Amino acid sequence: MAFAKLSLKGRALKLLSQREHSRKELESKLSSHVEEGDDLNAILDELETKNFISPERVAASIVHRRASRMGTQRVVQELRSKGLDDTLIKATAAELQSTEFERAMSVWKSKFGGKEPASTPQEKAKQMRFLAARGFSGDVVRRVLKSAGQAEEGDLE
Known part of the structure; x- marks a missing residue:
């Protein structure tokens, strides 16, 4: 045809x-x-x-x-x-x-959420590179990793 x-x-x-x-x-x-x-x-x-x-x-x-x-x-x-x-x-x-932090946190959790927060500088750099490669700003990346670390410390208390 x-x-x-x-x-x-x-x-x-x-x-x-x-x-x-x-x-x-x-x-x-x-x-x-x-x-x-x-x-x-x-x-x-x-x-x-x-x-x-x-x-x-x-x-x-x-x-x-x-x-x-x-x-x-x-x-x-x-x-x-x-x-x-x-x-x-x-x-x-x-x-x-206006929603970048929440979106970055969601992406971070889906990739690294099951793990402990970055305990070594190498792991932290890996997580930062991952989020930066996804197009999140440096400030947002730092805030995500900082709040992820605080959340884990809060869970231990």
């Missing part, structure tokens, strides 16, 4: 039906399929006008998928890679920073 070749707009709609894509992502994914007579920018403009492409939804989707496991810095990095507007990125980052 032979399928008809998808038009550029059809390809864009197919991609958008799978997940939210930013305009920049769609441009890069569709640019290799542009044929003579196709106007990619006009198609993307039309999709944006009809609200099929929404930077706010892209940002919300990324936050929903990544925020529970990643720090603000990593989420912001991903938003920038999608080509989103700086104003939207800054607003999203401000939202994320």
Whole structure:
């Protein structure tokens, strides 16, 4: 059974039906399929006008998928890679920073919670590197390890 070749707009709609894509992502994914007579920018403009492409939804989707496991810095990095507007990125980052400590603590507990708090400098450095690699700020990483140590000391009393 032979399928008809998808038009550029059809390809864009197919991609958008799978997940939210930013305009920049769609441009890069569709640019290799542009044929003579196709106007990619006009198609993307039309999709944006009809609200099929929404930077706010892209940002919300990324936050929903990544925020529970990643720090603000990593989420912001991903938003920038999608080509989103700086104003939207800054607003999203401000939202994320209000919950960063709780998210970092949750990630730390899921990875190291069953263990004692870091007893050696090497173990502490390992835990700090893990959280930093996830995009949590240095201040938050220090607060998580400090509060984890205090919680364990409180349990012993």
